[in-house]
Amino acid sequence: MSQASRPDHRDLRVGIDVGGTNTDAVVLNSANEILAWTKQPTTPDVTGGMRAALGEVLQQVGSEQFRIGRVMLGTTHATNAILERRALGRVAVIRIGAPATTALPPLVAWPSDLKAVVAADSIIVGGGHLVDGYPIAPLDLDAVRRFLESLAGRVDAVAVTGVFSPAFPDQERAVAELASSILGPGFPVSMSHEIGSLGLFERENATVLNAALYGVASEVTGALDQVLADRQLDVSAFFAQNDGTLMALEYAARYPVLTIGSGPANSIRGAAFLSGVEDAIVADVGGTSTDLGVLIKGFPRESSAAVEIGGVRTNFRMPDIFSLAIGGGTVVGGTPAQLSLGPHSVGYRISTEGLVFGGRTPTLTDAAVLAGRGKVGSARPASWAEAKRALLLAALAESDQRVVEAVDQVSLGKADRPLVAVGGGAFVLPDEIEGITEVLRPAHGGVANAVGAAIALVSGRWEAIAPAGEGRRKAIDAACEMATRRAVQAGAAPDQVEIVELAEVPLSYLPEPAVRIQVKAAGPLGWL
Amino acid sequence: MPQADTPESFYLREEDLPAFAAGCAVLGTGGGGAVDTGFLTAVKAIQQHGPLEVRSINSFDDDDIIVPLSGVGAPTVSNEMVSSDDDAVLIGQEVERLMGRKPAAVMSSEIGGSNGISAVPWAASLGVPLVDADGMGRAFPEVQMVSMNVAGLEVNYIVLCDVVGNVSTLRPVDGPWSERLARALCVASGSGVLMADYILNAAQARGAVIEGSVSHALRIGRCVQDAADPVAALIDLLGAARLITGKIIDIERHTGGGFVRGSVVVEGLGGDRGRMVRLEVQNENLIALEDGQVLASVPDLITVVDSQTATAISTETLRYGQRVTILSWPCHPLWRTPRGLEIAGPRAFGYDITYVATEEIAHVASIPA
Numbered sequence: 001m002s003q004a005s006r007p008d009h010r011d012l013r014v015g016i017d018v019g020g021t022n023t024d025a026v027v028l029n030s031a032n033e034i035l036a037w038t039k040q041p042t043t044p045d046v047t048g049g050m051r052a053a054l055g056e057v058l059q060q061v062g063s064e065q066f067r068i069g070r071v072m073l074g075t076t077h078a079t080n081a082i083l084e085r086r087a088l089g090r091v092a093v094i095r096i097g098a099p100a101t102t103a104l105p106p107l108v109a110w111p112s113d114l115k116a117v118v119a120a121d122s123i124i125v126g127g128g129h130l131v132d133g134y135p136i137a138p139l140d141l142d143a144v145r146r147f148l149e150s151l152a153g154r155v156d157a158v159a160v161t162g163v164f165s166p167a168f169p170d171q172e173r174a175v176a177e178l179a180s181s182i183l184g185p186g187f188p189v190s191m192s193h194e195i196g197s198l199g200l201f202e203r204e205n206a207t208v209l210n211a212a213l214y215g216v217a218s219e220v221t222g223a224l225d226q227v228l229a230d231r232q233l234d235v236s237a238f239f240a241q242n243d244g245t246l247m248a249l250e251y252a253a254r255y256p257v258l259t260i261g262s263g264p265a266n267s268i269r270g271a272a273f274l275s276g277v278e279d280a281i282v283a284d285v286g287g288t289s290t291d292l293g294v295l296i297k298g299f300p301r302e303s304s305a306a307v308e309i310g311g312v313r314t315n316f317r318m319p320d321i322f323s324l325a326i327g328g329g330t331v332v333g334g335t336p337a338q339l340s341l342g343p344h345s346v347g348y349r350i351s352t353e354g355l356v357f358g359g360r361t362p363t364l365t366d367a368a369v370l371a372g373r374g375k376v377g378s379a380r381p382a383s384w385a386e387a388k389r390a391l392l393l394a395a396l397a398e399s400d401q402r403v404v405e406a407v408d409q410v411s412l413g414k415a416d417r418p419l420v421a422v423g424g425g426a427f428v429l430p431d432e433i434e435g436i437t438e439v440l441r442p443a444h445g446g447v448a449n450a451v452g453a454a455i456a457l458v459s460g461r462w463e464a465i466a467p468a469g470e471g472r473r474k475a476i477d478a479a480c481e482m483a484t485r486r487a488v489q490a491g492a493a494p495d496q497v498e499i500v501e502l503a504e505v506p507l508s509y510l511p512e513p514a515v516r517i518q519v520k521a522a523g524p525l526g527w528l
Numbered sequence: 529m530p531q532a533d534t535p536e537s538f539y540l541r542e543e544d545l546p547a548f549a550a551g552c553a554v555l556g557t558g559g560g561g562a563v564d565t566g567f568l569t570a571v572k573a574i575q576q577h578g579p580l581e582v583r584s585i586n587s588f589d590d591d592d593i594i595v596p597l598s599g600v601g602a603p604t605v606s607n608e609m610v611s612s613d614d615d616a617v618l619i620g621q622e623v624e625r626l627m628g629r630k631p632a633a634v635m636s637s638e639i640g641g642s643n644g645i646s647a648v649p650w651a652a653s654l655g656v657p658l659v660d661a662d663g664m665g666r667a668f669p670e671v672q673m674v675s676m677n678v679a680g681l682e683v684n685y686i687v688l689c690d691v692v693g694n695v696s697t698l699r700p701v702d703g704p705w706s707e708r709l710a711r712a713l714c715v716a717s718g719s720g721v722l723m724a725d726y727i728l729n730a731a732q733a734r735g736a737v738i739e740g741s742v743s744h745a746l747r748i749g750r751c752v753q754d755a756a757d758p759v760a761a762l763i764d765l766l767g768a769a770r771l772i773t774g775k776i777i778d779i780e781r782h783t784g785g786g787f788v789r790g791s792v793v794v795e796g797l798g799g800d801r802g803r804m805v806r807l808e809v810q811n812e813n814l815i816a817l818e819d820g821q822v823l824a825s826v827p828d829l830i831t832v833v834d835s836q837t838a839t840a841i842s843t844e845t846l847r848y849g850q851r852v853t854i855l856s857w858p859c860h861p862l863w864r865t866p867r868g869l870e871i872a873g874p875r876a877f878g879y880d881i882t883y884v885a886t887e888e889i890a891h892v893a894s895i896p897a
Contacts, residue, residue, distance in 0.1 A: 100612055130719075136692055137692065305845070
């Protein structure tokens with residue numbers, strides 16, 4: 001009996017990615033070969049699409065489905081909940097730092113409708129630290145206690161943020177302990193040092209969003225549990241997060257805000273995996289837009305600018321995505337001399353409205369077919385009027401030029417990398433692009449995001465501020481140790497965790513030269 | 529340049545604040561700190577205290593006390609250890625104790641960047657008008673680079689207030705001591721304090737401050753907001769030279785001596801194709817060079833703006849590939865005096881070049897876009 005056919009050998013895993021339009025699923029074996037894949041429409045309740053996609057791939061693998069040991073889910077539940085202000089919990093916001101930080105209260109720049117739903121009450125209490133760890137004030141536990149005692153029945157979660165807590169987290173932990181003694185054990189508390197990095201308002205915002213998402217998180221984890229139970233799958237489940245790595249289900253239940261932005265991250269990682277390269281530009285061409293990202297040593301490059309979620313500024317590290325309003329359904333108009341190209345798109349109606357499908361709207365898909373870049377549809381471009389053909393070719397040239405400029409913007413002038421083209425509209429891109437060594441078009445590029453979820457590693461992060469002198473090396477070692485520990489907590493195999501990112505940022509205007517150290521450790525999932 | 533039509537008095541309202549903040553960012557010449565937090569604090573202050581009166585220096589009585597204020601410290605710190613809302617009030621009380629009378633007005637020491645917009649909440653919380661003036665007409669990295677120093681005023685007191693509410697008053701014997709002592713206290717307070725120095729009366733202020741700065745910043749923000757071609761409108765308002773329009777192809781940044789130093793290279797696009805301009809940076813944009821030739825230098829103002837929107841781009845947020853236009857325009861005449869150049873000319877920043885007024889480098893202004 002071969003090992004692979006042993007029924008108790010659970011070597012298969014399922015990747016599911018819930019996108020805005022489609023829910024994709026794939027089944028991979030331990031050699032990362034794709035055994036099954038599907039693309040299903042995303043349903044308004046999200047769960048229905050998930051159920052359909054999972055059902056379809058399970059049917060494809062048939063009796064082998066009992067070899068499935070893991071399910072990795074990338075989902076937009078949390079993002080949608082924030083954008084639609086739906087199913088969000090009421091949060092009590094505690095900031096530790098008075099008399100510092102009183103210049104601006106919590107949630108001051110939030111959109112008023114989101115604030116009305118989420119903000120139950122807030123307080124700024126004495127406490128917090130200076131950059132060197134000296135206390136601003138003793139933690140005012142009496143004020144915290146009075147505040148917490150006033151909350152019973154009014155709130156679903158507590159968010160606590162202390163000044164310089166990423167370096168000195170003890171006061172946040174003390175408040176969390178007090179919260180569970182007053183509001184009951186297991187009452188959800190988000191601590192900012194576990195959520196974000198330096199930058200008080202942005203970290204506080206992210207911490208409050210996280211607290212507001214606990215209900216959504218248990219909804220999703222519950223739905224996934226239910227879908228898995230319905231299919232009699234006894235598997236461990238993981239969620240994809242914004243940096244392209246995974247967290248265990250229990251972890252996702254505590255840090256739901258980290259699932260935001262997992263879609264682009266999965267797409268970039270999946271594209272890289274399918275094409276076999278570690279450093280590349282990735283272009284995900286859809287019907288309406290093309291998302292360009294950069295893959296560096298197997299991970300998406302992250303944005304250095306502040307990220308807004310539903311109108312709220314956070315300091316999350318998100319994949320650095322450059323969106324171009326060009327896709328397979330982009331509508332072509334005007335004349336070759338006065339061209340109009342997008343942003344309007346026929347979107348999913350391409351299959352009825354595009355010229356090659358017998359429709360009447362000239363699109364980029366038609367232009368690409370005319371130029372011989374792909375064969376879709378049935379109508380023959382040779383039969384089109386000369387003027388229409390000239391217009392389409394001019395549009396394609398313009399599209400190519402915009403792609404070249406976008407590639408230049410994201411590549412930072414480095415011209416030694418390939419471009420991996422994925423997504424349904426990938427054939428619109430030319431085979432040669434200035435600034436790119438070659439264009440790769442991997443098989444299964446259409447479900448790159450679900451593949452990205454299935455192959456993802458598990459990671460942990462840590463951040464610290466350290467003197468630039470002698471203490472620096474020790475501080476870096478300690479930060480690496482903390483990041484590694486976090487990766488293992490999140491499910492990584494302890495002996496395979498590596499430091500995948502180590503950034504040192506010099507700080508200006510400080511008395512002693514100092515650096516901010518940011519470390520990320522990642523590794524494959526440990527076996528159970 | 530401050531304009532002749534600057535009014536005696538006007539009110540800053542909540543709806544003026546976006547334009548004012550944008551104008552402060554343009555005058556920040558790449559540094560001065562981000563205006564975001566100051567903007568939010570200003571909105572809160574005006575909602576709480578009502579519109580803020582802004583008055584020209586001439587509208588004050590000779591012995592009215594003016595308190596120049598600036599936040600001093602590291603941006604990384606001030607984004608985390610946000611200030612308290614009563615630091616300006618505590619400084620106001622200390623100034624009253626020292627000078628024997630209540631302060632009549634607050635002035636921003638530095639209109640460029642965060643200290644320009646933050647003067648709104650400082651004045652509002654003290655319940656006094658804001659002077660339509662500042663100590664720089666732009667942003668500079670060091671506290672002695674102020675017009676009051678150029679005009680030869682003595683530092684009488686330095687009053688510092690930290691986030692905890694500790695107030696310290698210094699009576700230093702000279703400029704170098706004021707820098708050394710203030711810095712030591714700032715560090716002990718966690719590298720972020722609010723500071724009053726060159727506390728002066730209105731008679732002393734005339735001729736020793738850059739007049740019209742607040743209304744100037746407001747005009748800059750408004751002209752960019754309303755224009756069909758924001759960059760052209762900004763050039764027109766400032767009397768600026770367009771040094772180059774192009775894209776950023778190289779950024780080098782490193783930190784030394786408490787400052788962010790580095791250089792930025794912009795490669796020309798459109799009519800500027802084939803040209804290349806390099807900026808030398810120390811927190812602020814100091815010098816613009818082309819083929820080794822100086823196009824503009826401190827104390828004249830050099831700002832990088834977005835080529836589409838004319839939004840000022842700070843040194844910290846410059847990125848490869850951004851489409852930008854570099855503008856330079858004349859500083860206040862006070863900075864062009866021998867003492868002004870000694871304090872904030874190219875040599876004060878360690879560059880062995882002789883200052884030439886930006887408008888005298890004639891070929892630059894004639895380059896088409």
